[in-house]
Amino acid sequence: MEFKDYYTIMGVPREAKPDDIKQAYRKLSRKYHPDVSKEKDAEARFKELGEAYEVLKDPEKRAAYDQLGANWKEGQEFRPPPEWNAGAERAGQGAQWQFNNGDAGDHSDFFETLFRQGFGSAGAGGGARSTGRRPSFSAPGEDRHAKIQIDLEDSYSGVTRTISLRVPEMSDQGHVIPREHQITFTVPKGIRAGQHIRLAGQGSPGVGQGAPGDLYLDVEFKPHQRYRVDKHDVYMDLPIAPWEAALGAEVEAPTPSGRVEVKVPAGSATGRKLRLKGRGLPGVTPGDFYFVLQIVVPTADTDSAKAFYESMASQFKSFNPRAKLEG
Structure with a gap:
């Protein structure tokens, strides 16, 4: 069974006002009335219009239709979800529409499936129960x-x-x-x-x-200026001085749960990770927190600083930072 888009049938948007719906119905019903129309499918179109107008003119029926209609597109197979009736039963209504004889017209299978509870207990002749009461329908709201x-x-x-x-x-x-x-x-x-x-x-x-x-x-x-998250683990770049990396040091650093003392092992290089077990995101199995070392080199912006770097170059003549790139 295909979903019937009553708004498309009526040629109105979903947010159309009641007066717009009434005006559209009057215009199209004159166009497709079987007694005056020469269209081949006039009778079928006229019945579709009547069915669509029956729903869209009534705020309660329209609201019920919109609850389900938002989940289907024209041409898709229509199967009401189980919770459609289940939710109404929980509310104590049994998901029942009750029509008087004037409401139980010649409607499509889609209409009767959507509001099938409303035809009540049919007798042997299959007639609809007449109650004279205003239609009552209950359905759960969407998530x-x-x-x-x-x-x-x-x-x-x-x-x-x-x-x-x-x-x-x-x-x-x-x-x-x-x-x-x-x-x-x-x-x-x-x-x-x-x-x-x-x-x-x-x-x-x-x-x-x-x-x-x-x-x-x-x-x-939210993006954080210090920390980044990977699943349940948290990472932070920790800047250290060259001598702290070479000689080892204890430095203070922040974490989301407070400041801690971090022991930097001697001979550390940029990119080395220092783990604080269980200090990541809390949970039954908490994540870990990682400091990622980043060596920050002082600038040679004074004569004494330049002299210091020159002495280092002289002291470490055999050191080649690009050794792995050779060969």
Whole structure:
């Protein structure tokens, strides 16, 4: 069964106002009325228009259709997801539409599948139950996703944050309008980039008495001037002087969880990694923290500094830093 795009059938955008929908229906129904139209498919088009208008003119039906319609495109096979009815049953509605005799028209299989509960208990003749009540429908709201950026330090300690999101909301007229929504949430200790924070009930509102969906905050780390993250490990370039690298030294350095004393082994070279086990991102299996040594050479900007470098050159005449490039 193919999904039917009622907005395309009516020739209106999804955000069309009720008056625009009514005007489009009047225009097209005159064009395709079987009694006056010479189009070969006039009768079929006229029935499609009536079905589309039946849904889009009613805010409640339109809202229910939009909840599902956002997940399909015209021509795709339509299969309502299991949670469509399950969520409504949890809300105590049983996902039932109830039509009076005037509503139970000649609709497509798509329409009857979407609202099939509404025809109630048919008798032997297959007729629809007439109740005279306004249609009632419940369905769970859609889940939403939003990207957030947090500081690396937030993952080390766990914090409470507040964000402002623009969320879609259905107005009383059946229009989707944006609304500012502030949400306070907890960043759990040890969360990593690529993981998400689930906020139950903060997604799209349900239809009728359907439960709202959930909001998933997809986590990214803000770029940091000192640290970089690889999965659960954290790295930092640690500048050292040539004599610290050659002779060894103990230097103080920062980490996201506080300053530490680092022992630089004698004979260290640029790129050497010094590991602090378990000092990366927290977790059941915490990551490691790595200092990556970077030797910083002083500039020869004074006569005494130049003389010092000249004495070094004389002292290390046999040293060839490009030895590995020869041959």
